[in-house]
Amino acid sequence: LAKTTQPISMDSYEGQEVNITCSHNNIATNDYITWYQQFPSQGPRFIIQGYKTKVTNEVASLFIPADRKSSTLSLPRVSLSDTAVYYCLVGFGGSQGNLIFGKGTKLSVKP
Amino acid sequence: GAVVSQHPSRVICKSGTSVKIECRSLDFQATTMFWYRQFPKQSLMLMATSNEGSKATYEQGVEKDKFLINHASLTLSTLTVTSAHPEDSSFYICSARATQETQYFGPGTRLLVL
Numbered sequence: 001l002a003k004t005t006q007p008i009s010m011d012s013y014e015g016q017e018v019n020i021t022c023s024h025n026n027i028a029t030n031d032y033i034t035w036y037q038q039f040p041s042q043g044p045r046f047i048i049q050g051y052k053t054k055v056t057n058e059v060a061s062l063f064i065p066a067d068r069k070s071s072t073l074s075l076p077r078v079s080l081s082d083t084a085v086y087y088c089l090v091g092f093g094g095s096q097g098n099l100i101f102g103k104g105t106k107l108s109v110k111p
Numbered sequence: 112g113a114v115v116s117q118h119p120s121r122v123i124c125k126s127g128t129s130v131k132i133e134c135r136s137l138d139f140q141a142t143t144m145f146w147y148r149q150f151p152k153q154s155l156m157l158m159a160t161s162n163e164g165s166k167a168t169y170e171q172g173v174e175k176d177k178f179l180i181n182h183a184s185l186t187l188s189t190l191t192v193t194s195a196h197p198e199d200s201s202f203y204i205c206s207a208r209a210t211q212e213t214q215y216f217g218p219g220t221r222l223l224v225l
Contacts, residue, residue, distance in 0.1 A: 032212035032213075034212070034213065036216070041202065041219065041221065042218055042219060043115075043117075043204045043206075043216035043217050043218045043219045044155070044204075044206075044216045045216070046213065046215055046216075049212065049213060087154070087155075091212075092211055092212050099145060099157050099160075099214075100157065101147075101154040101155040101156070101157075102154065103154050104154055
């Protein structure tokens with residue numbers, strides 16, 4: 001079971017790039033890394049997923065070093081609407097790693 | 112991405128009554144769905160794994176007779192909170208496994224037990 005560790009909170013300003021790092025030292029060979037965004041009173045929303053190196057989509061990038069013991073979610077040019085809690089989950093299939101939520105990172109974007 | 116819906120979005124009930132929450136995967140089939148509970152300012156806590164055509168698997172400390180789960184089809188799982196009490200008031204969220212590595216979440220159901 002890959003346990004994840006993230007910063008509890010981060011502050012940023014509109015237009016800045018935000019990088020949130022997640023540590024997962026005991027990630028297993030088959031495990032994928034998935035990031036979710038959650039607004040108050042809403043279910044988590046899938047942001048991005050990766051296995052190794054770099055993944056980019058229309059909203060974010062995910063950087064995974066060769067040892068895969070950590071990952072970094074990069075949000076380019078954040079806006080006020082990006083204020084939310086961000087969770088990283090690590091796991092695959094029947095493993096519960098991708099079902100166990102840590103405390104997440106509360107990102108506050110200021111004008 | 113895949114879409115998961117929940118109904119109702121919000122429910123208020125009297126203590127002692129039962130409440131049913133539906134979770135549907137709208138554009139994909141899900142043999143496995145999950146139910147979570149989230150209290151204010153806390154993270155999501157996994158309650159149970161719902162398997163189509165078989166019994167649900169409950170996490171330690173979750174009463175299976177209180178939280179009844181039925182996964183009758185590949186697109187529908189229901190959670191029934193039986194004899195609800197004020198301490199059951201919470202935000203209930205379901206998710207559906209679209210692939211081995213990815214689950215998509217519903218919008219959540221706010222339950223308030225008076």
